[in-house]
Amino acid sequence: MSRLHVNGLPPEVTDKHLRDLFEQFGPVASAKIVCGLDGNSLGFGMVEMFHAEDLAEILTTKDKLAIGGKRPHIWQVSETIGEVIHTKRHGLHVEKCNGKWYVFQLNEGHLQWCREFAKEDDARHYYRQTTSHQTILPS
Structure with a gap:
């Protein structure tokens, strides 16, 4: 699996929004927004893509991605958060x-x-x- 961390997300972004954003590049294994104890988003999440080539495309076009009107910071990681x-x-x-x-x-x-x-x-x-x-x- 190819893992990404996504930071700088608007607070209204849900797991589904995150999944939908990255599914345009290929199948998503998981997409998760990290939330505080109050259930509100902390503004970052994790995405796992099934295919490495999809991850490569995301990383080359990440400056063109926007979610909730903001451009998130996206980077590849080998471990889960x-x-x-x-x-x-x-x-x-x-x-x-x-x-x-x-x-x-x-x-x-x-x-x-x-x-x-x-x-x-x-x-x-x-x-x-x-x-x-x-x-x-x-x-």
């Missing part, structure tokens, strides 16, 4: 979406908790504090 975050950051991640900053934990691709911050410095401070105490629950 859950694998990357879990193995490299103890499941913790810091991400900017729609002008807000989020610190969250994924466990095998499932959101465990999420905390929202207005400023990047506050989010990164919370992330450092959380990882230095080896605590993976929000305060």
Whole structure:
């Protein structure tokens, strides 16, 4: 399977919207928007394409793609987002979406908790504090 991460998505984008966007290039194995605990989109998602040649076409035309009036940032990855975050950051991640900053934990691709911050410095401070105490629950 060929995996893509898609960032910078408008909050109203659903799994189906994401799937529909990428199905124009070929069969989609899965398309998933990552949501916070409140069920709202965090502005990024993951797509798995069945065929490598479809992925190559997406990567060469990605600057022409738009969803919800925005051009998302698209890149290829070899691991799932859950694998990357879990193995490299103890499941913790810091991400900017729609002008807000989020610190969250994924466990095998499932959101465990999420905390929202207005400023990047506050989010990164919370992330450092959380990882230095080896605590993976929000305060």
